[in-house]
Structure formats: C-alpha cells, structure tokens
Amino acid sequence: MTALAVENVWKYYGDFPALRGIHFEAARGACVALLGRNGAGKTTLLRILAGLSKPSRGAVRVLGQDCLSEEVRRATGMLGHGIGIYDELSAYENLRLFAALYGLPDAHRAAVEWLERTGLERVRDGLVREFSRGMRQRLAVARAFLHKPSLLLLDEPFTALDDRAIALLQGLLRESLAAGATIVMSTHQLREALELATHVALIVKGKLAHAGERTPAMVDDPGYLYRTYGEA
Amino acid sequence: MQYLRQVWTIAAKDLRSELRTKEALNASLSFALVILLLFSFAFDPTAEMTREISGGLLWLVFAFAGALLLNRSFARELENDCLDVLVTSPVPASALFLGKALANWVLLLGIEAVCLPVFGVFYNADWARQPGWLALVLLLATWGITVIGTMFSALTVNLRLRELMLPMLVYPMLIPCLMAAMQLTTALVAGQAPEGDQLAWLRMLAGFDIIFTALSVALVETVLIG
C-alpha cells in the first residue's frame, strides 16, 4: 500500500479548473518536491492534501485511508505560509496546546522535549509576540513535527527562514524520511529542496507535466525541468 | 469522551487568549456600560418606566456587546494562519465550533454579570428578586446569542467587510431569542415568577437553542472546509 496516493484529483473554482486530473503516488521515505510557477496549483494541491479543502473530483489516500479522516489528520504535519502559532500564548503553552489537539498521551513532556530540541527552553514562558523572527520560525517547526507525523506538507518552507531554522528544518526532514515519513514540499528554492528530494512533480497550468525521480541533472541545473516540460 | 476533551482544550485556549489580552472583552464591556449609562442619563426613567423597559434595554445592550465579542471569535485565528492549523488537526470542526462557543458564552455571561449590578445602581432597580429564574434565562438566551454569533463568525471569517456584515446578518436571526429574553427578563426583574405565557417563552428559547446548536454543529464543517 503506497503511503500517499493522489488519485485523479480535480479542483474547480466555479467553472474554472484549478487542478486537472492530478495523479501520482509516493512511497514511504519519499520526498516529493512540488514545482511550478505561481498560480499553477501547488498551494491548491497542498491544501487538499492537508484536508483544508475538498477535491471536486478524485480522492487522496494516505496508507489507504481518505485524507480527510481523523486518523490521517493525526499523522499529518503542516507548515504553511503563516507560522500557525499563537502570539498571545507562551512557547510552552503553544506546544502543549498542539500536543493536546493531536492527542499525544503526555502533552507536557512532548512540549518540553521539543522546546529543548529547538533551543527555546530558556524562553519557554515568554509570549510568542515578543520573540524574534527566527525564534518564531523554530517554534513553528516544532509545532509541525511534534506529533511525529508520517505525512509532512510544506508550502515554500525555506522562504524567509534564517540559517539556524533552515538547518533545524533540514535535519528534521532527513530524520523523518529515515523514519519512513512521506514529504510533499512545494518550493521555489530549487537547490535546497532538490537536495532533499527523492522525486519531483511539476505542475503546469493545473496539470501534472512531469512526475518522477529526481535526477542529478535537476540538482545541477534547476531550470532544466521548466525548460524541458514546456514552461514558457 | 475525547471529543469533550477537545472541546474543552479549544475553549480553554480561547479563554486564556482573551483573558490575557482583554482586547475584545474591554471593547465589549465598555460599550455595554456606556449604553447603559447614557440611556439612564438621557431618559432618566422613572421606576415604572424602568419596570417596563428593563428586559428590552438589558438584552439590547447584551446583544450589541455580544456582537463585538463574537466577531473576534474566528477572526482571531486568522493571524499567523492558525485557523488552517486548527482545521487540519484531528479536532473535528464541530468540536472547534463548540469549544469557541463555550468560551464566548462564558465571556458574555461575565459581561452580563458586570452589567446587572451597574443597571441596579443607575436605574435604582432591584433586579435580583427571582435569581434562580433570571440565571436560567441568562444562561439560555446567552447561549442562543453565542451559538448564532459564533456560527456567523465562522461563516464570515474569510470575507472582507466582515465587521460590517456580521451584525447585519446576525440581528434578524436573533430576534426570536431576544424577544423571549426580553419578555422573560422584564417580568423577572419586576419580581414575577414565570407562569403560563412566560413558560411558553421559556420553552421557545430552549427549542431555539437546541435547534440552532444542532444545525450549527452539523453545518460548521461545510463552512470551514472548502
């Protein structure tokens, strides 16, 4: 059973198809770099995978179950454009909240553990609104990983991250992949993403123009994909 | 059981957030107190006039104050895209809704608890003559306002002009609930225990609460997930 199966997904906004027949699979331990111009449909697809929006046609299955089900949500971690943490709560309260929402048996311990991993234990009781940008980013990363998700969805994660956060994220991504998680990452930062990626999927005007393994040629020349698969 | 725990976690988070910043609470409470005081000053109602209008005045004040509070309910989740994180989490949309409604209910009841003594002082009204019944009416009618308001907060969360639209949409829907509350409160503040007609209002209020809670719980997922 494949880890992630996107089965002929269409998404209409009114009568306009934003996604047309997206169909691909990813195995455990695969990291799919989702590429495409702005407006091609990357964010739309990620939102469907995250259960934020329903496909007009088709389905998404994670380990055989529909991605909107509770079990799949429990195993999904998301890092979107916004950081997804509460400014008026402390770092500890934030992690504790999300640990509880994800049904972790010992929310307190999980929160403390991740505060240490991200180097935020000294400011655990500080309100997030007073944090520097880098600290907020690290806390957001903690939030996404703390329930040890087996499906990770990242929307342009390397944009606007500082070096420390990038290093943290890359380390966590490698660790998750080694543990058998599946990652789908949309990105413009081709180099950082392509280093981690095992597969690529290129979306052009809502259609899947290319899906396959990442080749060394792609890493050396990131623009290659766009030129080869008909992007003007 | 887990569902209730999730509802409670959301409610606790909202309460903690609001009590820490007190933004909506302050705006709401000040607005309510200002209306109460201004009305007393402008009309200087006699004891008899007060007896007649007590229910109407109090519930108009609570409804306006409530709108300020309820607007923030889902809107506060938009900062930092927290709403997306909540919807994507394993917490069902209905639990998210009930948790927020619960928090709003507690906050609005708090505002009412502050307004009543102020009303008593500035209008020389002895409002606590039927404390048990009054508490019941407060709990039921506030829940009606909260359920509708929270639902519409979810409905309008992603729309522009949200602050303008929410009151426009919510007030017509609240009319039955407010009428019942007004009738009951006027009688209770005057010291009469409910009987006959009044009990019919109470039953309608309860029916309103049950039906709209059920409808909202059923529909909120459709509203939040596109």
Added chain:
Amino acid sequence: MREKILYILGALAALLLARNIWAMLTGLPDEAFQGAIFRIIFFHVPAAFTCFLLFFVALIASISYLKTGRMQWDSLAVSATEAGLAFGAANLVSGMIWARIIWGIWWTWDWRLTSMLVCWLLYAGYLVLRRAVEEPAQRARLSAVLSILSFTVVPFVFFSIKWFRTQHPQPVLYGEGKMDAAYRAMLYGNWVPLLMIAALLVAVRMRQERRLRELDALRREAHAF
C-alpha cells in the same frame, strides 16, 4: 424553444391578471368596512404566500447544492431568493398602502407585517453575503448554509413576534373572520398568475446566472495564464 415557453408563460400570466383585475373591480361587491381598497388583499396575501414558497424553494436548492455540488442548484437558490424578496417587498408595500388608506399611517406593527419585514431583512442579508464572496464555489457553499439557517428561523420569527405583539393592543390588518366564498376564490385564484410570474422571474434569473458563470470561468482562465 425555452425562450418561447417563457414568453407564453408571461403572456398567460398577464392575461390571467388582467382578467382577475377586471373581475375584482366589476364582479365582487365592496367589502362592508373597508371599501374599494380591500381588493388589495388579493395581491397582498398571495404575494406573501409566493414569497415564502420561493424561500422554501431556495432552501431545497441550497440543500441540493451542498449534497451534489452542482452550480445549477446555486443558481436556483439565488434566483428563488431574489424573486422571493421581490414578492416580499410587494407584500410590504401593499400593506403600507392599505394601512395608509385605512388608518392614515404608513406603518403598523401588525405582527404579520413585522414578521415579513424581519424575514425580508434576513434574506436581504443573503444577497449581501453573496456580494462579499468572489469565488463562485465558496459563495455557493456559504450562501447555501445561510439559506438553511435563515429558513429555520422563519417560523421562530413568526411565533415570537406574534406572541410579543398580542401582548399589546394594535391594529389588525384584516379581519380574522371567515371570508365570503367568492372572496376566498379570488384570493387563491389570483395566486395562480403570481406563481406564474414567480416562475418567470426565477427562470430568467437562472439564465442570467448561467451566463455569468461562463463569463467568470473565461475570465479566470484568461487571468491565470
């Protein structure tokens, strides 16, 4: 073909209305207390019936949209709601004219008129909500939910306002006593052309919706790429 049907419907409705009005003015005697203006009831009451029938149609269309996701149901919902608002307005205006002529006042807080006003505001909110949402599927989804909530509150509105008002003395818009058979026949009889006009309005509006949707899809396609 469809256009022809609509024209025929319109012509029939016009004919029926003309015949009814002629019958009203010549056939039925003046009502004992209210005189000639009483005839306004033959529009005032059926307009209210039609209004709520259309809101009910909007409810069914909204539920159907949520179940199937097909935009045609959304078109029906908005068309029926708009037509309903038109008939509701007709009811309100005819009520105001009546009140003005009989009692010399423009508005009376008669419980039926008040309830109609509140319901009208409720559904006007539906149109306001639609204006605020750009994206057609989201607009359809949110307004469908609003339509369901609004229709559910309609009976509550009527009951609560009726009880509220009956505790205060107030003018009643028309007698509660049983109407003469001839009057009743005309009341229901005049409902038929009104229903035909309602169907006409809804059909025309739905065609407009379809064209708007096509335009919107083309525009999105052009902008996206």
